[in-house]
Amino acid sequence: LQTPPPKSSLMNILWDIQRKRRYIAPDDMTKIANEFRISRIELEGIISFYHFFHRSHAGNYTIYLNNGIISKHGNYAAVKRAFEKELDISCGETTTDKMFGLFETSCIGLSDQETSALINFHAFTDLTPAKVKNILGQLRKGEMPETLTGIPKNNIQYTPKKDKTVFFKPYTAGVGLKKLKKLSPDQLIELVKKSKLSGRGGAFFPTGMKWEFCKNNSSDQKFIICNADEGEPGTFKDRVLMNKYPGLMIEGMAMAAYAVGANFGYVYLRAEYYYLKDKIEKEIKNFRSKGLLGKNILGIAGFDFDIVVHLGAGAYVCGEETALISSIEGKRGEPSTKEYFPVERGLFGKPTIINNVETLCAVPRILSMSLAKYLKIGTEATKGTKLISVSGDCKKPGIYEIEWGMKLKQFLKLIKAKNPYMILFNGYAGECLSSADFDREISGENLLAEHVQFKWDDPIEYARKMSAIGLRSGGSFMVFNDQRDLMPIFENITNFFVSESCGICAPCRTGNFLLSKKLKKIMLCHAEKSDLEDLEKWSSIIKQSSRCGLGKTSTNYLLSAMLKFPQEFNKCLLARSDFNKSFEFEKVTQDYDTIINEIEKVHG
Ligand code: SF4
Incomplete structure (x- = not known):
């Protein structure tokens, strides 16, 4: 082995x-x-x-x-x-x-x-x-x-009716895996393709297609990596999956290995989930002892596969595929230019499958419940269910398994959101939603067609278009009520990207730093209209010219917030104009006490 x-x-x-x-x-x-x-x-x-x-x-x-x-x-x-x-x-x-x-x-x-x-x-x-x-x-x-x-509580708040639940139902180790006895690797790939399963970490790349690309590569050595570096702020569904069903993740990895012909796998576990390491390793041992990992798994000649857990060390960017690969290789977790996809040249230069925990857990579930039953759940473009991590201003934060296609307003009711004003959808790298979006459904409907027409030089127009189509969730759902001041939220997000940028390319490294300063200026009501124009321009430049997904998505929240909540930005300008007016006193009198009083009135 x-x-x-x-x-x-x-x-x-x-x-x-x-x-x-x-x-x-x-x-x-x-x-x-x-x-x-x-x-x-x-x-x-x-x-x-x-x-x-x-x-x-x-x-x-x-x-x-x-x-x-x-x-x-x-x-x-x-x-x-x-x-x-x-x-x-x-x-x-x-x-x-x-x-x-x-x-x-x-x-x-x-x-x-x-x-x-x-x-x-x-x-x-x-x-x-x-x-x-x-x-x-x-x-x-x-x-x-x-x-x-x-280990922190799982906090599972909602699952659909029994026949529509994919993830949160009883599990016996090996049930899905044993189905492989009747399937060839090609048949398994075909089944995953038909299920329309796509990357549940947020990238939504079709899983079956990824596996097929890797299988078609003739290399004698291939790897499977389970991306358990769940670093997107606000998401914690993979933590719950790994805690509740570590075996499901292992089975998913073994299935991927069977499909593409890999014989070694890594669970890249974020260090923040260190407390799950023992549990996962115990389950790996358990699988080995049952012949579900190791040599000739299930008696299938040549089906050899084993797994180790690899601990991250606190770097959000390592959720990005090429950065994660570098990290396992014992290097700085810096993303590389996309000369090759990991399925062509990945870990140690060998073809590599990287799938998220939820994606891998879905495969054995699809096999054990049957493809036909799975296809009856969800929407045309997005089959099955989605796990959503809910936090913020609602009565019931926690994990929700919902059928794709649920309307946003239904979902807000389900979680008992209190006067929702802004939803941060898909974490800090996601978009800000307002009440104008509440009729949209959580799904991937119409998404691909719209993407084709998208022009990267006009992100505001992009955000407008997005409003007419489904909301594809990676899993993070943060609710902010009408009592929240949005500016400090935006400041927290920008500071996060400043701290997490690996610094290798200038638009992301310098751009996010400058955005943070500009936001501060706006928050302090020192900004002018041209500062808002700068925010929009710079956000667009960062989005277009950053090397990896971190930079490319780091300004999504700002562009969507400027579109959906212009009043939040304008009120800072308004406060500044009040502030300017206050200085008209200066023209009339040189009474500094009066001026200071006026400043205090504006700034509290
Ligand atoms: Fe690093 Fe940011 Fe460039 Fe990605 S976009 S490579 S995180 S500096």
């Missing part, structure tokens, strides 16, 4: 050292660089790329507080104050006794249970200042974080 190439163990070694010492020391770096025959500079470049690797002590208890927008709308400010007060340090610092390190991080896949934090990568949810005090007290007494908390 094939074993993982040695270079892919670099990240694991860095993790081992980080966990043991709480940082990666210069001596460690020299040793590792020698062992992997790379320069020390290159290694430092790799270490500094990932948020969770530290080059100075990060505390025996390393705390990461979530600063995503849903957390901020919860107890974030009070919880942060409580941590800082109890530990007598600020975020980004370590206590002098090296006992605690306190850091902030963006979304950790717990938007339904905010405010949340990770302590040594164990999840603490629904935090309050009192809880913080109690947790720190227990840790000081010598308790370990894992004894104070468990």
Whole structure:
């Protein structure tokens, strides 16, 4: 059986050292660089790329507080104050006794249970200042974080009727996989093509077609990667799938391997889900012991496949296929130019399938329920059901399995949204929806035809067109009610992209930084109309000229918000004109007290 190439163990070694010492020391770096025959500079470049690797002590208890927008709308400010007060340090610092390190991080896949934090990568949810005090007290007494908390709750809020449920129903390991005994790889690919299954991480590339491309490649070595780097803020469905059905994901990977002729696979698990690693590894062992992984699986000669779990280290961009590949190869997780698709040249230069957790879990379900039954669910373009992670201003945040085709207004009713004003659909890389969209359905209907006509030089027109067609969801659904100030939400999103840009190309690196400054100027009511025009122009440039999906989607929210919520931007200009008027006093009098009073009136 094939074993993982040695270079892919670099990240694991860095993790081992980080966990043991709480940082990666210069001596460690020299040793590792020698062992992997790379320069020390290159290694430092790799270490500094990932948020969770530290080059100075990060505390025996390393705390990461979530600063995503849903957390901020919860107890974030009070919880942060409580941590800082109890530990007598600020975020980004370590206590002098090296006992605690306190850091902030963006979304950790717990938007339904905010405010949340990770302590040594164990999840603490629904935090309050009192809880913080109690947790720190227990840790000081010598308790370990894992004894104070468990795997976060699944929070499954809704599934359709029994005959329309695809994911959340009883599962027995191997049921779907055993169907392969009666299917050739070509027949399996044909079945997946007929199901119209497409990439559920958000890219929606047809899965069967991807598998076919890979199968047609004659290479003697191929890989399967399960993309479990669920980093899009607001999404946490894959966390629930992996917690509830790790076997389903493993079966999906094995099926992909059977279809394309691969014999080794990686689960690229985001470090924020470290607490799921043991569970997944246990299930892999269980599968091996049942002959569902290993050599001649199910007695099928030549069907050899095994899996390892590979831990990420905190880099949103690693959700991008080529960045993820680089990360497994033990490099900085930087996206590469799209000279080749991974199915042509992927991991270690070999054809590679990368599918998201939900996509892979769907395949064994389709096989076990029958294609005919599956095709009866959903819409013409999007068959089956979709898992949606709901958070924000609604009574029932959590996971929803809905049949494709549900109207947005029905869905808002289902989740008991309270006075919804703006929906951030598909996470920070998604679009902002207003009440004008509530009659649209959640599906992929009309989408492909519209895409053909789309002109990249006119994104506002694109957003207008999108309003007439289905809403294809990657899985993140954040609701903001009419009491929320939208500008700080936009600022949080832009700052996220500034921090997560890998920096390799200028439009994304510099453009998002400049957007963040411009947004700040608008928020402070210092902007003029031309600043809004700049926002639109720059967003369009970033979208068109960035190298990878991160940059290309980083301004979707802003372009759609400017289209759907112009009043939010204009009111800042209006406030500025009030501010200007106030200075007419200056012409009449040089009474500075009066001017200062006027400024205070405008700015509170
Ligand atoms: Fe890196 Fe951003 Fe360029 Fe993607 S678009 S390669 S994240 S700088």
